Amino acid sequence: MGATTTEESLGTQIEEALRQRFAERRAAAAPYGREFVGLWEAAEAHALGGKLIRPRLLMELVQALAPEPLSTEETRCAVDVAAHVELLHFSFLLHDDVIDGDLIRRRGPNLIGALAARRPGEPVEPALHWARSSAILLGDLLLSSAVLGFARADIGPEARERLLALLEQTIFETVAGEHADVALSDGIIAPDLRTILSTSADKTSTYSFVLPLRAAAVLAGSSPATEERLTSIGRHLGLAYQLQDDLLSVFGDPDEHGKDAFSDLREGKETAIIAYARMTSQWEAIDLHFGRADLSTTEGAETRDRLRDCGAESFVRGLVQEHLDTVSAMLVDAESDGSLPAAAGQTIRALACRVESRVR
DSSP states (O other): OOHHHHHHHHHHHHHHHHHHHHHHHHHHHGGGOHHHHHHHHHHHHHHSSSOOHHHHHHHHHHHHHOSSOOOHHHHHHHHHHHHHHHHHHHHHHHHHHHHHTOOEETTEEOHHHHHHHTSTTSOHHHHHHHHHHHHHHHHHHHHHHHHHHHHTOSSOHHHHHHHHHHHHHHHHHHHHHHHHHHHHHTTSSOOOHHHHHHHHIIIIIIIIIIHHHHHHHHHTTOOHHHHHHHHHHHHHHHHHHHHHHHHHHHHSOHHHHOOOTTHHHHHTOOOHHHHHHTTSTTHHHHHTTTTOTTOOHHHHHHHHHHHHHTTHHHHHHHHHHHHHHHHHHHHHHHHHTTSSOHHHHHHHHHHHHHHHGGGO
16 A cells, blocks of 8 residues: 555545444344434444544554555455454443543534434433433444454464454553543542553553554564554553643633533543642632532633643643653664664654644
């Protein structure tokens, strides 16, 4: 697959693979009733149309790592694995929206909000219970589809074993991170900065960056040493990405990033922003509004301004830059010792630049 072909058709190939998976599931759902078919139709509508960050990263890197251009069969296999990485991502989003009680994503109703809206005239709570239950069950199905997709990859037995071990560890760490994230928000564990960063690394870095980077290494036939390098790089990239998400949720423009304004403050989400603010003289005033479900837009704006004034915003921006600088240094070392080819380093640097530009 040449560079021009990659730039123009990579997203199309991944989306086509995803559409095929959903078409298969809709057909299989038909004997089980119209509501079940409708669930898969809604799933396709909400799963497609995103940026495809994870599958694109996998495809870009597998081509950069491969010693020879990928054959048609190798490309098809990589696209299929990449599509299942996206299904895994969507399954996690569904469960996350249930846990957080969110009804909005990408500037509109998420799958739960859309399903609940399909039941006009029904009392709110039964409609929401049905929608959230549907999201949990669909998330479970997509999770199993991702596992089966990895297991059926058209690769050798040793590579398949590496891929499945990677997926197992990814799911385990992501669930551990989500569990800790809920424990932080509910006051079960102390919200210190070290714990918050560790939780973010497990919850976001592992499946969003480490998984696609390492899966690409497996598919390209790279060494375990290269995988290890990519694990460290992926965790730092993922932390930078998550910290920026936290910044966007509080300080960003909701019309641009598509997030519910001040949702993290209403939810009482323990982030690095909040961990820093707790150590400042502004915290008492911030704490009055933090975690209030009825937080108004005016109160949210006032809280945001206090978080900025106490230095929390600039502190977290500094953390983002530290992690990106660490990635840059790791890439230099990996290229020097031969564990990463120059093309792979260039691909990851381009990703780091995209991460860096998200909140500038």
